Amino acid sequence: MHRRNFLRNTAAAGLGGMVAAGIPSRADMAVSAVTDETSAEARRARMTFTTDFEGGSLGKVVRVTDTYTRCILLGEVDQLGRNRQVSWYYFRIDGAPDSELTIDFTDLAGEYNFRPGNHAITPETPPVYSYDGQRWMHVAKEDWHAFEGSMRLRIKPAHSRLWIAHVAPYTNRRLAQLLQEIKGAPGLEYQVIGKSVQDRDIPMLTITDRGNESKEKKVVWLMFRQHAWEAGSSWVGEGSIRFLLSSDPIAARIRKKAIFKVLPLQDPDGLFRGGVRFNAYGYDLNRNWDANDPAKMPEIAAARNAILNWADHGGRIDFFLSLHNDETNEYLSGPPSPKFRPLGQKVFEELTRTTTFDPSRGYEEDATQAKLPEPGRMDVAEALYYQHSLPAFLMEQRIAYVGKLGRCPTIADRMEFGKSLVKAVWAALA
Ligand SMILES: [Zn+2]
Incomplete structure (x- = not known):
């Protein structure tokens, strides 16, 4: 019976979400039945892998032995069926035995910008685990091995229940809790600027002291979490919002x-x-900014309209930044413009000097007009600059080991960076 329960969670459909032919599907799986048997044998037999919670994703789970499990990750492809990415897994184990587990993750090969490779998971990107779903730790280097197209995790769980993920998750529920907590804060205005494909709110916060309505006020736009797997961007965003308020x-x-x-x-x-x-129709939300298709990409349309409405009504935009995560690269890039170059360099220097920003390379500029990206490949910063002459920048932060921190970034590191990011941008503008 226990074995049958386990197998119920290994249905061929797999666990978690995948975009197929533009239609998102998500299998919600139940956990095994309760039993009062407590022998080690029984506990092993009822170990389950589950993704029946927000953000959960894994793929097909194959039980090889009681302590060896193989997970065939689903990944997602874009609207063309290309650019397969496997940069997200997040699942819970229940009934883990008091002995070392081996978990293999396979089918990691993919594409990034139409280049094949294992971009998402490398020897430098250890998984995180948690015993309460709140506090996350990185797996020790010796317990983690990434190969060509697969990875192996060994873990001797301290408790029978644990969560494992690519990076510390930041869910819709977490953002909703933050928004609830700060509701009514002086100086905060909350707006819904549009809806996603599946009718979820796209929020915008405006934070300023309304006692001073001077036109001289500098205006900074910060955009977080264009990409779902990049939870680190949201933790930075929460740090920025909390500091600003x-x-x-x-x-x-x-x-x-x-x-x-x-x-x-x-x-x-x-x-x-x-x-x-990718959004629910498979469109990469930080490409396609040169396309204009609100039906297929309502998320891009919402953000673009909010930014351009502001500018069209005489609103200043002194600095725009979109913040992302990368496996191993960390950098700031900006427009190929003599007008905006000093600002980009100043922000870069301020970040490097006063924060844990640990750039892999110097301040860099996007392609010049002569070498524009292929149609459908323009990101938010490129589009805002090329089409609207705005000072729009993009930052990547790595999820791998950061020399300045002496570790892979934690939630606390991200939140702290959110605070110092605001200060650094302000110092560069003031
Ligand atoms: Zn991104």
Whole structure:
């Protein structure tokens, strides 16, 4: 019976979400039945792998032995059936035995910008695990091995229940809790600027001291989490929002002299189903900014309209930044423009000097007009600059080991960076 329960969770359909022919599907699986048998044998026999919660994704689970499990990850493809990414897995184990588990993850090969390879999971990107779903730790280097197209995790769980993920998850529920907590804060305005394909809110926060309505106020736009797997971007966003609303004297001064427009989340559908970087129709939300298709990409249309409505009504935009995660690269890039170059360099220097930003290379500029991306491949920063002459920048932060931190970034590191990011941008603009 226990064995049958386990197998119920290994249905061929697999666990978690996958975009197929543009229609998202998500298998919600139940966990095994309760039993009062407590022998080691019984506990092993009823070990289950589950993704029946927000953001859960795994794929097909094959039980090889009592302590050796193989997970065939689903990954997701774009609207063309290309650019397969396997950059998200998030699942719970129940009934883990008191002995070492071996978990193999296979089918990791994919494509990034039409280049084949194992971009998502490398020897530098250890999984995280948690015993309460809140506090996450990185798997020790010696327990983690990435190969060509697969990876192996060995773990001796301290408890029978644990969660494992690619990076510490940040869910729609977490953002909703934050928004509830800060509701009514002085200086905060909350707006829904549009809906996702599956009718979820696309939020925007405006943070400023309304006692000072001066036109001289600098206006900073911060965009987080265009891509579902990049949870680190949301943790930074939460850190920025909390700091901007705080009683810290520097935050109070920033609110007096600046307006911060914060776009905390662009892909709520992807967060819900445990997606990677495509919306429910398969469109990459940080490409396609040169396309204009609100029906297929309502998330892009919502953000674009919010930004351009602001600008069209005489609103300033002194600095725009979209923040992303990368496996091993960390950098800031900006427009190939003599007008905006000094600002980009100043922000880069300020970040490097005062924060844990640990760039892999110097400040860099996007392609010049002569070498524009192929149609459908323009990102938000490129589109805002090329089409609207705005000072739009993009930052990547690595999920791998950061020299300045001496570890792979934790949730606390991301939140702290959110605070120092606001200060650094403000220092560069002031
Ligand atoms: Zn991204």
